[in-house]
Amino acid sequence: MRQSSLVVVANRLPVDDSVAPDGACEWRRSPGGLVSALHPLLQQTPATWVGWAGGTGPAPTLADVDGVRMHTVPLAHDDVRDHYEGFANSTLWPLYHDAVEQPVYHRRWWEAYQRVNRRFAEAAAEAAEPGAVVWVQDYHLQLVPELLRTLRPDLRIGFFMHVPFPPPELFMQLPRRAELLLGMLGADLVGFQRPQAAHNFAQLATKVLGLAATDRRIAVGERVVRIGAFPVSIDMREMEALAGRPDVVRRAAQIRRDLGDPQHVILSVDRMDYTKGIEQRLKAYSELLAAGHVKVRDTVMVQVAVPSRERVEQYQVLRDRVEREVGRINGEFGRVGEPAIHYLTQPFDRAELAALYRAADIMAVTPLRDGMNLVAKEYVAARVDGGGALVLSEFAGAAAEFTQAFLVNPHDLEGLKSTLLQALQASEPDRAARMRAMRDHLRVHDIRAWARSYLTALDQSGVLVNRLTT
Numbered sequence: 518m519r520q521s522s523l524v525v526v527a528n529r530l531p532v533d534d535s536v537a538p539d540g541a542c543e544w545r546r547s548p549g550g551l552v553s554a555l556h557p558l559l560q561q562t563p564a565t566w567v568g569w570a571g572g573t574g575p576a577p578t579l580a581d582v583d584g585v586r587m588h589t590v591p592l593a594h595d596d597v598r599d600h601y602e603g604f605a606n607s608t609l610w611p612l613y614h615d616a617v618e619q620p621v622y623h624r625r626w627w628e629a630y631q632r633v634n635r636r637f638a639e640a641a642a643e644a645a646e647p648g649a650v651v652w653v654q655d656y657h658l659q660l661v662p663e664l665l666r667t668l669r670p671d672l673r674i675g676f677f678m679h680v681p682f683p684p685p686e687l688f689m690q691l692p693r694r695a696e697l698l699l700g701m702l703g704a705d706l707v708g709f710q711r712p713q714a715a716h717n718f719a720q721l722a723t724k725v726l727g728l729a730a731t732d733r734r735i736a737v738g739e740r741v742v743r744i745g746a747f748p749v750s751i752d753m754r755e756m757e758a759l760a761g762r763p764d765v766v767r768r769a770a771q772i773r774r775d776l777g778d779p780q781h782v783i784l785s786v787d788r789m790d791y792t793k794g795i796e797q798r799l800k801a802y803s804e805l806l807a808a809g810h811v812k813v814r815d816t817v818m819v820q821v822a823v824p825s826r827e828r829v830e831q832y833q834v835l836r837d838r839v840e841r842e843v844g845r846i847n848g849e850f851g852r853v854g855e856p857a858i859h860y861l862t863q864p865f866d867r868a869e870l871a872a873l874y875r876a877a878d879i880m881a882v883t884p885l886r887d888g889m890n891l892v893a894k895e896y897v898a899a900r901v902d903g904g905g906a907l908v909l910s911e912f913a914g915a916a917a918e919f920t921q922a923f924l925v926n927p928h929d930l931e932g933l934k935s936t937l938l939q940a941l942q943a944s945e946p947d948r949a950a951r952m953r954a955m956r957d958h959l960r961v962h963d964i965r966a967w968a969r970s971y972l973t974a975l976d977q978s979g980v981l982v983n984r985l986t987t
């Protein structure tokens with residue numbers, strides 16, 4: 518077994534198994550914010566990524582991806598059902614996102630959560646060279662830091678939570694709340710997207726575990742665990758380079774022609790998830806059409822919604838409802854050859870996404886709750902022409918950084934409608950000034966700055982930081 522000085526541990530590997538048009542098996546980058554953030558970063562260092570390849574049964578052997586070793590963790594059918602679909606995505610995910618859907622809890626899911634976390638900790642222990650940095654990601658693996666510390670006390674262990682970390686009122690509902698907190702506290706540094714999340718975590722450490730805690734440090738026995746906010750970002754240079762490519766510019770123009778050369782294109786790109794506010798957005802658009810504020814000939818909407826977690830009931834229900842609503846809106850407002858909503862469920866490659874971003878006058882990113890939302894950042898990065906307007910939910914982590922976006926409360930339907938109209942009708946200089954400010958911010962706060970600030974705090978020797986982020 519080859520070992521690495523940097524090991525990333527995340528439930529999902531950065532590649533997905535898919536079938537090519539000729540029937541062969543091929544691997545493509547998995548949609549989702551965690552992979553988008555870490556994938557470009559790791560290409561610069563000999564690292565190992567420990568994760569699940571998405572299937573059941575024996576783990577496939579994967580070749581390195583852009584120089585990063587893939588260490589697959591096998592999951593059996595029961596593990597996927599009870600850990601991934603169960604405790605991770607039916608208990609923790611809804612609870613951490615303001616309980617916008619009802620969290621469900623079963624004792625057998627907790628057993629699986631422990632079992633799978635143990636397997637990931639063992640895999641990480643195998644892949645890490647002596648004294649390595651191991652960086653554990655997200656809500657699926659909250660027990661890994663403590664389990665790994667017991668197996669390998671020589672390691673420096675970081676944990677980063679990509680999703681929101683809820684206030685005590687919500688977290689206290691969890692039957693195994695103490696264990697989950699103790700698991701995370703096995704790390705040397707626990708990072709969150711927002712300062713409020715670090716504050717919630719500190720409060721819970723005191724309330725549930727009786728530990729002395731501030732928003733920066735928590736005393737755990739002899740150790741001090743540092744905590745803090747490190748808002749994740751994207752590879753701005755990569756997206757700018759893509760969006761500036763002549764073939765991407767041509768493709769963006771083609772997309773607009775294919776849409777019938779409307780005056781305005783409104784775009785949304787989401788995983789099909791109930792946290793993303795897709796239904797509320799469709800309703801707002803449909804009411805604007807019904808009231809005659811926008812007309813299908815002038816204003817078309819493109820909704821990309823790639824299916825996600827398809828065996829979880831709440832996701833199936835959502836997909837059915839979204840598809841019914843898209844059908845209703847197109848039936849009511851579309852014409853032959855002129856649908857009101859162009860609805861796409863396919864995964865796209867990065868160049869096609871960049872072309873879509875460049876083709877969109879308005880990007881509507883209106884989640885009910887989101888840890889960060891990297892789509893918003895990708896859109897801003899793609900607008901190398903300085904054009905476009907971002908309508909952004911106040912409840913996305915990105916709103917704390919993009920204060921010049923057209924900010925909106927997606928629960929307020931009237932507010933959503935008026936903000937969409939405001940963005941549609943804004944003057945060119947107003948839009949350009951907003952976009953410029955957001956691009957300036959992103960240039961400074963890109964993925965390298967994120968990694969540098971997190972890894973500087975974690976690995977005080979600085980060796981890794983220099984290698985990874987220059």
Ligand code: ADP
Nearest residue numbers: 548549550553787788823863864865890891892
């Ligand atoms: P989440 O992490 O909840 O999925 P984010 O907005 O932070 O939300 O990240 C989503 C990531 O997935 C982005 O990098 C986006 O480009 C990618 N993505 C979303 N939809 C697609 C799609 N249809 N095809 C390929 N990538 C997608």
Ligand code: G6P
Nearest residue numbers: 529548549550551655679680826
């Ligand atoms: C969010 C989570 C990630 C997850 C991604 C895609 O970004 O924070 O941990 O990988 O969604 O979800 P999936 O269930 O397909 O891994």
